[in-house]
Amino acid sequence: MRLRRVLIAWVAVAAGGLAAGPALPAGPADPAAEAPRAIAATPESLGRPTPKLTWVGRLVAPVTVRRAPRKSGKAITVLQPVAPLGGGATVLQITDRAEDAAGKVWVRVRLPIRPNGIQGWVPVDVLRLNVTRLRIRVDLGDRRLTVYRNGRPIMRFTVAVGTVENPTPVGRFAVAELIRTRTRGAFLGPVVFPITGFSETLNEYAGGNGRVAMHGTNAPELLGTRASHGCIRIHNSDIVRMARIVRPGTPVEIVP
Numbered sequence: 001m002r003l004r005r006v007l008i009a010w011v012a013v014a015a016g017g018l019a020a021g022p023a024l025p026a027g028p029a030d031p032a033a034e035a036p037r038a039i040a041a042t043p044e045s046l047g048r049p050t051p052k053l054t055w056v057g058r059l060v061a062p063v064t065v066r067r068a069p070r071k072s073g074k075a076i077t078v079l080q081p082v083a084p085l086g087g088g089a090t091v092l093q094i095t096d097r098a099e100d101a102a103g104k105v106w107v108r109v110r111l112p113i114r115p116n117g118i119q120g121w122v123p124v125d126v127l128r129l130n131v132t133r134l135r136i137r138v139d140l141g142d143r144r145l146t147v148y149r150n151g152r153p154i155m156r157f158t159v160a161v162g163t164v165e166n167p168t169p170v171g172r173f174a175v176a177e178l179i180r181t182r183t184r185g186a187f188l189g190p191v192v193f194p195i196t197g198f199s200e201t202l203n204e205y206a207g208g209n210g211r212v213a214m215h216g217t218n219a220p221e222l223l224g225t226r227a228s229h230g231c232i233r234i235h236n237s238d239i240v241r242m243a244r245i246v247r248p249g250t251p252v253e254i255v256p
Contacts, residue, residue: 046094048096049093049251053132054094054135054249056091056131056248057092057109057124057128058081058128058130059089059092059126060128062081063078063122063123065078065122066120068121069098069100069106069108070100070121071100076120077113079092083177085211086178086179086192089248091247092122092174093249094127095119106122106124107124110172113196116197130249132249134147134251136175136252138168138254139255140168141255143225145157145234149245155241158224159233159234162226163226167200168230169199169200170254172253173196174250175248177193178243184216186216188217189216189217189218189236191242193214193246195211195212195252197254199212201230202229214239215233215234215239216236216240220235
């Protein structure tokens, strides 16, 4: 199965595969549900993230990401419209905007590459703009994940985080993809949210590059402990609730 091969190749978690399990029912609508909504906006209306709102953009064409907001800026990487892990759309969190000498609008975006926290500039015309009023905060000390909407907490879960030897990285990231395994018995649970962060102690794991994710678990008894290789493990029922509203581009803040 393609999904199994892809997930095993990159995620920084304890050894194991996507075990077979029963298919998940769709479930009722969540009372906190808020699907990302398209907005009619001009590039000039873009701004930096706030506690209540973050701009995101779906990539509609391949683009070279640059260190400065101009075509002559040094290239950092090339991004494709199809996300590399799950095959969905590439969606980027926008953190700033600028205009070059010709008046062309550029936006700074968080990148799903090493080193952690790296950002770069792309022209706004390669993005289809959207906005999210959600953000996620993970407190490693309390082993607690909180989802906020419009600055107010709407979900709060106990999670498992990285061990002392292989800790979960601290900093500001974004949800990079949403991958549904749809099996409760899977090692990674029914949903996987790769983020733009990587393990800072493992350069590779299970043949992959140490990408960190928020995902479900087939070992709920370990929730509330330091048990992973850097990923954030969430109870399956909780991550299914998250998947009803959280989409790529959502800000993720991880604190000690």
